[in-house]
Amino acid sequence: MQLLLKDIHKKFGDKEVLKGATFTFEQGKIYGLLGRNGAGKTTLFNCLSGEIDLVSGESLINNNGIVTKLEFEDIGYVFSSPILPEFLTGYEFVKFYMEINKEKLDATKKIEDYFDLIKIDNEDRHRLIKGYSHGMKNKIQMLCFIIARPPVILLDEPLTSFDVVVALEIKKLLRKIKNDHIIIFSTHILQLATDLCDEIVVLNNGVLEKVPSEALHNPGFEEKIINLLKD
Template sequence: MSRDVIIETRNLTKVYRDFWGRPKVQALKALDLQVHQGEIFGLLGPNGSGKTTTMKLLLGLLFPTEGEALIFNEPTTNVAKNERIGYLPEESYLYKFLNAEETLHFYGRLFKISAAERTKRVGRLIDMVGLNSAKHRQLREYSKGMQRRIGLAQALINNPELILLDEPTSGLDPIGTAEIKELIRDLRSQGKTIVLSGHLLADMQDICDRIAILHRGELKELGKVTDLLTVQDVTQIKTKDLPEAALHEIRSVIARHGGELLAVDHPTTTLEELFLRIVRESDLHPGRRRVAEPPTRSGSPSPDELAGSSSKP
């Protein structure tokens, strides 16, 4: 195992059995992968594909049926490794009667962090996840998105080297999702290794360096996001202010070389980018709004035509 390999699985397999010990569900089948230091690694797949099972096997919460998993070059059964790991489960199991500060102090004491250091970390983490205005409210009053934020802060209280995040943006609105993704990038810049699991394609595409696609417990694809998303047999040409005559000439060149022109169109943005741009512009220009004009039916006079006709004698 190389020094820069933080996680390695070899033939990792998990079979859930019924009361009588008979195989019931094969949640994971012969998983082989490596996660390197300082990267954001994504476990991608639909519900039931084995993502959460993989997380629990890495943490030592489950025992493999076959194969093995190593973290920091140590077996996952070595509980000492957990002091170097932060974990955000799919559902945060937090004490609802505590507030945000009390929650983080509680988990900080479990890691035997001194009171002075806890106070500094708690304040920094609450500010980092954007809960300053709600830090004195009990968690039972939190929305699901706010619970994900305090859950993420709890996962970072021990300043971990490896961070495992199961559906980290679940329950967050687009603005909150963008903030959490930026926070994950910041953690990578600090040299931390992050493993994400999820099924939201846009989130994984934006922040992951490499992804593993799981389906029905099997590894279907593994590699860099840029490599997996590049369509190798299609060449895209972008131009600006190109006259029609030049475009016609390009079509002729493509046909002469035996190629096929698939499309010439305008680039598009994403719904997330559009939403965030509108929100940011609204913050810069409060009170400004756009009024949608009612569509006019074919053959019917438009409002301008009606106004023009009414002004005639």
């Protein structure tokens, strides 16, 4: 399975943020999308998920030779600031989410199993999301893609809000599920990208550029990236 981005353009007013972003993402890999503040990482994600409309270009899914348009349902999107309906308890939200994704569920898992997986204890499950911490809300968002298992998972700066212990858990979790998905992970923290990701893609001046993976752990890699981002 591949995710193909072809010549994606996006403008805000007169400012062109994406200037023909083109890339092929492969299943089984975690991609680190690296870019400076304001480079357009979130914009790219929002375009893919249908949050905002493109000016031109297309995004496609290639599933063993069958190429289809990337549909919103194919995407699990974890926002950098989690957005959840606050009037529900965590439990109710997950129950609701499971019901509307009935046909995608892993039949062996029950709602309690999911909460155990992300380590939210029984008492917290039945509290209103309104009172959840940022990290807990983010965990619930992660559950959404664990439950619905969409082919493409977009994570917008997710680990920055977790404490070290949770961040490690989530990293392990992402590595565990990566074989079935295309995971793209946006960050501006270089170390996080090199640490977790199999590939690094740089978003600079509105286009996507791959950083050769063999260079990832070479000395001098950081300078190289910095030079790339500086132009």
